[in-house]
Amino acid sequence: MINKSSPIPIYHQLEEYLKQQIESGILMEEAAIPSEREFAETFQISRMTVRQAINNLVLEGYLKRQKGRGTFVNKIKIEQELQGMTSFTEDMVSRGMQPSSKLLSFQIHPADKKTAQELQITPNDLVYTIKRIRLADGVPMALETAYIPVNLVPGLTEGNSNQSLYQYIEENLSLSISEASQEIEASIATIKEAKSLAIEPGEPILLIVRISYLANGTPFELVKSSFRADRYRFTHKMKRKKEK
Structure with a gap:
């Protein structure tokens, strides 16, 4: 050897x-x-x-x-390339892992000013607020809160909100999903986040905010997620920009 x-x-x-x-x-x-x-x-x-x-x-x-x-x-980290747009469910399935979710809450309420601005809707328009823990092979990966305009994605219920949202939109509503913008920053887990993610308070996490858009440019989802930094990492391939 x-x-x-x-x-x-x-x-x-x-x-x-x-x-x-x-x-x-x-x-x-x-x-x-x-x-x-x-x-x-x-x-x-x-x-x-x-x-x-x-x-x-x-x-x-x-x-x-x-x-x-x-x-x-060390625990093996799941890698996700910052290219292409996939749901959590699609990403886990592509790696041969079993995705699942634990629904924490499902509510319909008027959007606050900031959420309305992000989703390009009018304050007080109704939005679904869905909080859940995303798991892969039974291991907590992320604590996620999604905000979705009710008028764009009708028919969501507590029962069907725990499936892949992208699959529901594309197959049940026949809408086309186009792109997303995403921000990532490092942080440490709060007591609440740590409990949901089965880690200790103060351990590193990745805070991710994603806004997803339909093919016509309309935002249909705002998601705020706390990912376990010990189980997840993001990669990105870059090409050198040539000077003119």
Whole structure:
């Protein structure tokens, strides 16, 4: 597993070995890995080399250190590219995961001034306010509050609001969804958010605000979500803009 005569640095060989152990499931999430001394003795390499490999894997997110306890396999994060527009349900299904939602509340009430501005409706126009926890394979991923104009999306009830909203709009109402604008910022979990997401208060989260639009440019949904930062990350491919 470690070839000392290879031109590939030993620390990199150890990194790849550990990655393979993690990705294959031999080293499970939250499992403790052997100590630096144990690795050094097993592979007959220096502890400094082992430390370099482990440090790199911590930086890459494969491992995490817990003071006084040791080094553990980190939870695998779900990646979502910031290209294309999919619902949470579609995104989880595409990864072979089972999406589900826990409905916290379903209300119909007049829109406040800020919500009305975001949705380009008149203050006091009726909106659905749907609060739910989004899960993947039973694990809480996000705490979500959606605001939807009643006149644009008629027929939503507490019973059917827990399915994919995009599917309901496209299949039941025959409307075409076009695009969305999205803002992301880092924050820490409040007591309420932590309870819903099964994490500790003060742990990092990603706050995401998304406005989704129909093909005619009409906004039909404002969603405010708190995503677990330890389970979710967003990626974006960029091309260098050439100067003219």
